[in-house]
Amino acid sequence: MTDVLLVLTDEMLHADLARCSAAAGYTMVTGDPTSCRHEWLRATAVAVDADALADLAESHPPRRPGVVVISGAANDSRGWQAGLALGAQGGFVLPDEETSLVGALSEFRAPVRKPAGAVAIIGGHGGAGASSLAAAVALAAADRGERILLLDADQAGAGDDLILGVENHRGLRWSDVTGETGVIAGTALRAALPRVGRISVMTSDRDDVTPLRPDTVLAVVDAARSAGDLVVADVGRNPDPVSAGLLDTADFAVIVTTASVHAVAATRRTAARLIGEREAVLVVRGPSAGGLRACDVADAVGLPLLGGYRPEPALAARCEGSGLRLRRRGPLTVAAHDVCRRLRAEAVR
Incomplete structure (x- = not known):
């Protein structure tokens, strides 16, 4: 099965994320942070921004590996703080840190234990x-x-x-x-x-x-x-x-x-x-x-x-x-x- 990167961010970041997704060997899928549970559970990795994190906090998704916080501004501390609460495994400013994000996405492709059915x-x-x-x-x-x-x-x-x-x-x-x-x-x-x-x-x-x-x-x-x-x-x-x-x-x-x-x-x-x-x-x-x-x-x-x-x-x-x-x-x-x-x-x- 193809690895999927679920993108829950502002459209302004989509072009940058598409480059990173392709470079790391993912198929990029965009989702709605207010109703994305199906994709959240099945995607290999998830990229979220501060606004999406606020919506996710309302729906209480389960913690999962492979979540990264994405921002277009280096001083967006609101996103980093909310991401830590959700268990995010990194934060990246785009486009400046595209190389680091590709590396992180590549690491997430390592096999993980699948939840019970x-x-x-x-x-x-x-x-x-x-x-x-x-x-x-x-x-x-x-x-x-x-x-x-x-x-x-x-x-x-x-x-x-x-x-x-x-x-x-x-x-x-x-x-x-x-x-x-x-x-x-x-x-x-x-x-x-x-x-x-x-x-x-x-x-x-x-x-x-x-x-x-x-x-x-x-x-x-x-x-x-x-x-x-x-x-x-x-x-x-x-x-x-x-x-x-x-x-x-x-x-x-x-x-x-x-x-x-x-x-x-x-x-x-x-x-x-x-x-x-x-x-x-x-x-x-x-x-x-x-x-x-x-x-x-x-x-x-x-x-x-x-x-x-x-x-x-x-x-x-x-x-x-x-x-x-x-x-x-x-x-x-x-x-x-x-x-x-x-x-x-x-x-x-």
Whole structure:
């Protein structure tokens, strides 16, 4: 993959940065500092100026390597100070220090440890089964020895802790965590959450209706991924900042739907409102009373088909009894392993 230099600066600096980017072997991509999380997480290096830093301070992006502060004036101390707070690894005045900037960008191309993966799972319509699939993906990944954060960001749902049977376990809930504290330690977070096996669960208190804060949710995601925990996010269908942030962070999204004309219509709307240009696949739960095949549903929705599965007998009763546990060859287990295989494929891209 080509190394990308994300540029979040005034246009006056773009020509200088384009020369440095080309000299260091980067492709230069310009971004909007108020909505650049997707690019921020994936670019090899980032060049920011003082105005961009002020906007970034409002969105609380995670600390990352390869950030440099760029200025056209040597006395712009405002940019240097804000850059230090963000963890910038250098400051350069252009065009005078182009050679030094090219050297720094070249060093940033050295391999760094990639954060753990993340997948966002969304119901194409109410009752599609997204929460059950999210919990099943967490269980399937845990069976392979991975540490998982099952992140419940669907406040219209019953709660993923109920599905796994840990609703009475002690531990932090969303109301106990605040993004205002800045970077969260991933290992401390893992130890403080309700758990079942290798799965930690972040969810809301049963009667808590306080809207989730995007900075809080994304700080938790970043903490888990940096500590090596795979994040499985159960995302609501509202196109709000929390959903947008999670979809930008995820390696890809999975939309779950059922095989009916009404489900297809609702899922098309969900995809149009939430997915946009983001990478997403479809999982279809059958059977169809009208004879729709999974591939027909995928064609109608306009998303690639990852797989399909049939309802699992007595699934609701099992969840209410002792929490969801996967059956070796159950339909839900097969669907969960399809998602896990896609996650492993993303990890080596």
